[in-house]
Amino acid sequence: QLSSTFYDTSCPRALATIKSAVNAAVAQEARMGASLLRLHFHDCFVQGCDASILLAGNEQNDGPNLTLRGFNVIANIKAQVEAVCKQTVSCADILAVAARDSVVALGGPSWTVPLGRRDSPKAASTTMVTQNLLPPTSSLTALIKGYGNLGLSPTDMVALSGAHTIGQAHCPSYQDHIYNDTNINKAFATSLKASCPATGGANVMAPLDTTTPTRFDNAYFSNLLSQKGLLHSDQELFNGGSTDNIVRNFASSPSAFSSAFATAMVNMGNISPLTGTQGQIRTTCSAANS
Ligand code: HEM
Ligand SMILES: [Ca+2]
Numbered sequence: 001q002l003s004s005t006f007y008d009t010s011c012p013r014a015l016a017t018i019k020s021a022v023n024a025a026v027a028q029e030a031r032m033g034a035s036l037l038r039l040h041f042h043d044c045f046v047q048g049c050d051a052s053i054l055l056a057g058n059e060q061n062d063g064p065n066l067t068l069r070g071f072n073v074i075a076n077i078k079a080q081v082e083a084v085c086k087q088t089v090s091c092a093d094i095l096a097v098a099a100r101d102s103v104v105a106l107g108g109p110s111w112t113v114p115l116g117r118r119d120s121p122k123a124a125s126t127t128m129v130t131q132n133l134l135p136p137t138s139s140l141t142a143l144i145k146g147y148g149n150l151g152l153s154p155t156d157m158v159a160l161s162g163a164h165t166i167g168q169a170h171c172p173s174y175q176d177h178i179y180n181d182t183n184i185n186k187a188f189a190t191s192l193k194a195s196c197p198a199t200g201g202a203n204v205m206a207p208l209d210t211t212t213p214t215r216f217d218n219a220y221f222s223n224l225l226s227q228k229g230l231l232h233s234d235q236e237l238f239n240g241g242s243t244d245n246i247v248r249n250f251a252s253s254p255s256a257f258s259s260a261f262a263t264a265m266v267n268m269g270n271i272s273p274l275t276g277t278q279g280q281i282r283t284t285c286s287a288a289n290s
């Protein structure tokens, strides 16, 4: 019911405006591409792709969302889009397009983004956030179930996890994995322990993809084959379970990963959108219209 031509007559400059702003932000800081991609994920998994994550306070203060960044970039894009078409393009659609443009800017695949999502006037509860955004300590079973609850297949789950080919994680997110798990490359664990202590380390960061942290490629999957996943939940995808063969396939075939990732991003972007007369088109992404 979403349509890739949704703004073709109502705001023909929308997509080009978003793309140039994303390109500028990523040129200034490559990691911003990762941060924008993660924003769309954290939006869609909680109450659907409705820009609920952008409402100031609310979901932003819940545990899994505390390290989100890029809100200022989205606000800037929205201001530019409002300047060309007043109250026409939703914040939820801006997130979906900015995620795609970020992946492309870092060398990843492109895809056509279905559009026409509208913005929620309300954020989700803390309970909803913690139920839908699983922690990095999650097991493969929990990951498959969590994605399945949102209509995403195990293949979608593994492909989407490939987003961890870019960006950074804080030490508390991978501490347990490097100190307590045994399914980790020993030299890799040792080198991470040099900066991430066994407790604390709140300000320490490491790249999710130790090989090419600012390149959207399939190196994440090759890393898993050599037990160099940074998060426990990453290494769960290749740990003798049902998704091992999907990881092997994505590690050996960049094109298999690219097409599965594009498909999975469209599937994720289709989670419970508001359409038609539901919701609203916010004028400012951080606040519901009064
Ligand atoms: C349920 C599976 C997932 C778990 C458990 C998970 C967990 C995490 C954690 C713990 C971090 C680091 C947070 C921090 O320490 O600051 C992170 C970062 C990131 N995640 Fe995920 N994630 C998952 C799925 C996804 C998906 C589906 C995407 C996108 C499609 C994604 C994209 C990212 C990106 C790009 C970053 C880096 C952000 C930055 O550098 O600003 N993740 N994830
Ligand atoms: Ca949402």
Ligand SMILES: [Ca+2]
Pocket: 165, 166, 209, 211, 212, 213, 214, 215, 216, 217, 218, 219, 220
């Ligand atoms: Ca990479």
